[in-house]
Amino acid sequence: xxxxxxxxxxxxxxxxxxxxxxxxxxxxxxxxxxxxxxxxxxxxxxxxxxxxxxxxxxxxxxxxxxxxxxxxxxxxxxxxxxxxxxxxxxxxxxxxxxxxxxxxxxxxxxxxxxxxxxxxxxxxxxxxxxxxxxxxxxxxxxxxxxxxxxxxxxxxxxxxxxxxxxxxxxxxxxxxxxxxxxxxxxxxxxxxxxxxxxxxxxxxxxxxxxxxxxxxxxxx
Numbered sequence: 001x002x003x004x005x006x007x008x009x010x011x012x013x014x015x016x017x018x019x020x021x022x023x024x025x026x027x028x029x030x031x032x033x034x035x036x037x038x039x040x041x042x043x044x045x046x047x048x049x050x051x052x053x054x055x056x057x058x059x060x061x062x063x064x065x066x067x068x069x070x071x072x073x074x075x076x077x078x079x080x081x082x083x084x085x086x087x088x089x090x091x092x093x094x095x096x097x098x099x100x101x102x103x104x105x106x107x108x109x110x111x112x113x114x115x116x117x118x119x120x121x122x123x124x125x126x127x128x129x130x131x132x133x134x135x136x137x138x139x140x141x142x143x144x145x146x147x148x149x150x151x152x153x154x155x156x157x158x159x160x161x162x163x164x165x166x167x168x169x170x171x172x173x174x175x176x177x178x179x180x181x182x183x184x185x186x187x188x189x190x191x192x193x194x195x196x197x198x199x200x201x202x203x204x205x206x207x208x209x210x211x212x213x214x215x216x217x218x219x220x
Contacts, residue, residue, distance in 0.1 A: 019101050026179060110158070148189075
């Protein structure tokens with residue numbers, strides 16, 4: 001299991017984790033929106049979780065089929081990445097990792113979050129009828145939705161907002177994404193609950209904790 005987990009990490013080291021290409025131009029005429037956020041961890045799981053956002057219609061607040069998955073980008077050498085994966089987890093958990101990603105216009109809420117511990121154990125938390133961060137964005141704009149703290153402790157909100165540092169987010173964009181030519185909008189994520197009357201089911205009829213598009217509603 002440990003070997004398989006590390007093989008997965010090696011694969012991720014070659015990609016940007018669903019995040020925005022650092023060389024991509026983005027301006028007010030762009031069809032999508034850019035979102036930036038950061039995460040720290042309390043050590044109950046890995047410090048750089050995979051975040052799964054689900055879309056909803058801002059007008060009706062009903063969940064739709066849009067999805068956006070992001071995890072920490074790995075723009076380092078394979079050797080450096082593996083060293084961090086093998087030995088750096090404990091000492092680096094206090095790092096603030098930035099996620100910069102592109103989404104279609106509309107609303108999004110945190111559907112689930114997953115991470116791998118330092119021993120290769122997968123920690124997977126589904127957000128279901130508990131509080132969830134959400135945001136609404138428009139095309140051609142860049143948004144800072146806040147800084148967050150990640151925990152895998154049961155009964156707690158997996159991604160909890162903390163005091164956001166807008167200036168630091170601006171510095172990250174200026175340094176790493178020089179082709180973003182719009183001003184960064186400070187719009188902290190809104191914490192919402194989810195009304196999931198009909199949980200999605202698998203082929204075997206076993207109910208899961210994923211909320212279903214068309215019936216699930218975001219509650220402010």
